[in-house]
Amino acid sequence: MKKTVFITGTSSGLGKLTAKYFASQGWNVAATMRTPEKETELTQYENIKIFKLDVTDIAQVNTAVAAAVAAFGKIDVVVNNAGAGTYGALELAKEETIDWQFATNVRGPINVIRAFLPHFRAQKGGKFINISSFMGVTTAVPVGSLYNMSKFALEGLTEGLYYELEPLNISLHLIEQGGSSGNSFVDKVIWNEHPEITDYEAITTRVRQMMQEAKNGPLDDPQTIVDAIYALATGASKQFRTVLSAMGNQLMEMRRSMPIENYLDTVAGWYK
Numbered sequence: 001m002k003k004t005v006f007i008t009g010t011s012s013g014l015g016k017l018t019a020k021y022f023a024s025q026g027w028n029v030a031a032t033m034r035t036p037e038k039e040t041e042l043t044q045y046e047n048i049k050i051f052k053l054d055v056t057d058i059a060q061v062n063t064a065v066a067a068a069v070a071a072f073g074k075i076d077v078v079v080n081n082a083g084a085g086t087y088g089a090l091e092l093a094k095e096e097t098i099d100w101q102f103a104t105n106v107r108g109p110i111n112v113i114r115a116f117l118p119h120f121r122a123q124k125g126g127k128f129i130n131i132s133s134f135m136g137v138t139t140a141v142p143v144g145s146l147y148n149m150s151k152f153a154l155e156g157l158t159e160g161l162y163y164e165l166e167p168l169n170i171s172l173h174l175i176e177q178g179g180s181s182g183n184s185f186v187d188k189v190i191w192n193e194h195p196e197i198t199d200y201e202a203i204t205t206r207v208r209q210m211m212q213e214a215k216n217g218p219l220d221d222p223q224t225i226v227d228a229i230y231a232l233a234t235g236a237s238k239q240f241r242t243v244l245s246a247m248g249n250q251l252m253e254m255r256r257s258m259p260i261e262n263y264l265d266t267v268a269g270w271y272k
Ligand SMILES: NC(=O)c1ccc[n+]([C@@H]2O[C@H](COP(=O)([O-])OP(=O)(O)OC[C@H]3O[C@@H](n4cnc5c(N)ncnc54)[C@H](OP(=O)(O)O)[C@@H]3O)[C@@H](O)[C@H]2O)c1
Pocket: 008, 009, 010, 011, 012, 013, 014, 015, 033, 034, 035, 053, 054, 055, 056, 080, 081, 082, 083, 084, 085, 104, 108, 131, 132, 133, 134, 177, 178, 179, 180, 182, 183, 184, 185, 186, 188
């Protein structure tokens, strides 16, 4: 029987590439996105079905999951990929931006995981692959505390769930990526700014420049991330964290080997 993957956030970037790759390998794909009416590429695949899904809308999550299960009979793997970021000083963030960051990157995966658990329990197994970031295991970019918070929370959620889901044959995996070419993440960042508060301006400008340079420079090849997701989906590997970016590996090694005070000063020094 064909296997089926359910993916969130397939309108662009990693989500779209992952949907296309699984489809090319013969999988059924439940590709979900907020605006299916705009999609022209994934609609060309006979083994991809598109479902409308905003991960922050619990009713829509439950409807989409039920529709995907009804369409394919069984979902084997869920990729929690949908995500977005806000940068800029915490003090300058609007209340709704703070709530949005949590709703998108934390409550969203919670909604999807909870909607799938009855199905996974009934079929006595399943896999969740959660797309995190090296910003989920390190603090490497100033004025990124809200994004850090959201991905650290996703890490804690995933790690904490291990104990209740492992006995049910439901596996959990985290992908720590650092951005890949072809995604639109940086263009969609919500920047927290205030025309009269200038204390954070210099560091925010440096971070903005760094992000643009990284975007236009040699980011990770997205196929290496798709390959890692596919290997976890198809294999029996229990690997819990997969760190993909060279930058992420370097930062995690620094984090492991340095006292936190030295780590924080070293990273802060990069932006002075
Ligand atoms: N790119 C990076 O620098 C980077 C680095 C580390 C980790 N990540 C993580 O990698 C994942 C994929 O991002 P990407 O790099 O492929 O960026 P991307 O091209 O911006 O893709 C993000 C996807 O998430 C969707 N999304 C956002 N909010 C949503 C919501 N409320 N409900 C459903 N879908 C929503 C977007 O849909 P819309 O088109 O509707 O906005 C888009 O399809 C994210 O979790 C991100 O946090 C990215």
